Amino acid sequence: MRIGITGHRELDAELERKVRQLLADSLAAEDAGGLTVVSCIADRPDAWIAELALDRGARLEVVIPAQRYRDGLPEWHHPVYDRLLRDASEQHHTGRVESDEAAHMAGSELLVGQVDRLIAVWDGLPARGFGGTADVVAHARRLGVPVEVLWPAEARR
Template sequence: MRWGITGHRGLPAPVERLIRGELATQVQQHDGVDLIGVSCIADGPDAWFAEAVLEHGGRIEVVIPAEQYRDGLPENHHPTYDKLIAQAVEVHSTGMRESTAQAHMTGSEILVGLVDRLVVVRDGLPARGYGGTADVVAYARDMGVPVDVVWPAGASRA
């Protein structure tokens, strides 16, 4: 089973706890040996999902949207990013240099093309910018990739 992840970043700590619990529950429904998680390993759900897959005995593949992608992530996330990319069994790249909205969407398109299902941490609202979670969901659905939305009751982006 190859699962991808996309989702909102910058979620408050109480929502993080809810989402981490939901992601762990999703991952634990599958045999860890056969599970491959595909992620861009950004801060938030991307990294939380990758960590849950690894903790369950699965493997991860990483999609890097751009050479400068890591530099655009919060500095406090860099150690987690570095740890996860070091554990990846395969790394995919867009070949783009600058970490732009187009690079992020291209990375997401590559991710969607690699997976059987897409787990989405999303509140259901429109994307806040091109390449946002809603755009990735629309692309996955256009490509026929099943989408599993994770958004626990009581969760809010505010």
């Protein structure tokens, strides 16, 4: 089973706790020996599920949307990003240089094309910019990739 991740990054501490639990519950039913998580390993849900997968003994593959992708992530996340990138069994590159919305969508499209199921940490609202979670969910659905939406009841970003 190959599972991809997309999700909102602007989550407060309470929402983080709930989302982490939802992610753990979602992966709990999967056989870790046959599981590969595909992630762009951005801060928050992308990294959380990658860490969960590795902790369970699953494989991690990383999609890198652009050569300068890491530079656009929060500085506090760089050590986590670097560790996860080192622990990944494979890397996939879009070939783009600048880390912009188009590169992020290209990375998400590459990710969706490699998975059996997409987990979306999504509040159900439209994307705030091109390549946002709603756009990735729509792309997956167009391709017929099953989408599991995880969002705590009554939570708001």
